[in-house]
Amino acid sequence: MKIGNIELETPVILAPMAGVTDKAFRILCREMGAGLVCTEMISAKAVVYKNKKTALLGQTSQKERPVSLQLFGSDPAVMAEAAAMIDDWDFDILDVNMGCPVPKVVKNGEGSALMLDPPRAGAIVKALVNASSRPVTVKFRSGFDKDHLNAAEFARVLEANGASALAVHGRTREQYYSGKADWNVIKEVKDAVNIPVAGNGDIKTGADALAMFDRTGCDAVMIARSARGNPWIFRQIRAALDAREKGEDISDILKSPAVKPGIEEICQVILRQTRMSIEYKGEYIALREMRKHTAWYTAGCRCSSSLRRAVNQISTYKELEDLLAQMVDRKE
Secondary structure, eight states: OEETTEEOSSSEEEOOOTTTOOHHHHHHHHHHTOSBEEOOOEEHHHHHTTOHHHHHHTOOOGGGOSEEEEEEOSOHHHHHHHHHHTTTSSOSEEEEEEOOOOHHHHTTTOGGGGGGOHHHHHHHHHHHHHHOSSOEEEEEEEESSTTOOOHHHHHHHHHHTTOSEEEEEEEETTTTTOSOOOHHHHHHHHHHOSSOEEEESSOOSHHHHHHHHHHHOOSEEEESGGGTTOTHHHHHHHHHHHHHHHTOOHHHHHHSTTTSOOHHHHHHHHHHHHHHHHHHHOHHHHHHHHHHHHHHHHTTSTTHHHHHHHHTTOOSHHHHHHHHHHHHHHTO
16 A cells, blocks of 8 residues: 555554554554554644654654654644644654544644534645645544534545545544444545545454455555554454455454464563653653553453552552563463
């Protein structure tokens, strides 16, 4: 799959998630088989105002390339200024968030609020295409609410203004993450445009990914919440795609240890992510941010609730290492 001049080795993409898709996690997902990863969303205004924390969010590594950097904002001029300011940063694709449902974003006319104003959304894309040397992509939803299901029309506006690819989450802003994603909307978008389309929503296994490809005709699948504590989902989807290409039955492959980790591997990956996070952020911040990741990684383990309590009390990497070693010894 190709987005502008960027070739993806596999059509499986890690979605941007605030507080989740930092550099350490993106590297893990890329190693597990994601063809493209994306930064946490970055405010265009914060870039223009030279916010130091924003610059940290935009830091990338060669290990994760190709990587997409996601901006959000509602003013085409500010978005263009931000894009020009970050053009020397190390990333491959410039993505625009037009799907975030969070109230503080929506009330500023940003994120999914832009689906109520297609001309403004188109103007933003056009401004970014003119200001950036990277391909410009957009992530959006099926609509703002059930009375504004305009994804296909919205997609045509974005394409007409120069977007190189689109990602569609099959839920409205009104739904947030509840209910079932409407894959029919993804098919409608795919049929409406001539640029690549990634489908997002309710992909939890390799079998789900294959089903989305079949039902929507999408060019790629995008994984969000299902990747939290589970970067192996990319390994599983790649295995499913490879099996289908060879004409093999995927049922046995999806149960294989090669794509379904045991507790030892889970703990090893938690520690590796923690070490990378410490390198990038320091031990104090990294350990506190890893609390939620550890809870996601160990969800379903027999003593996950007691582990979560214990993780919330630790303050050093060695304490985390000892705690996870106890889990491995007990085979929990």
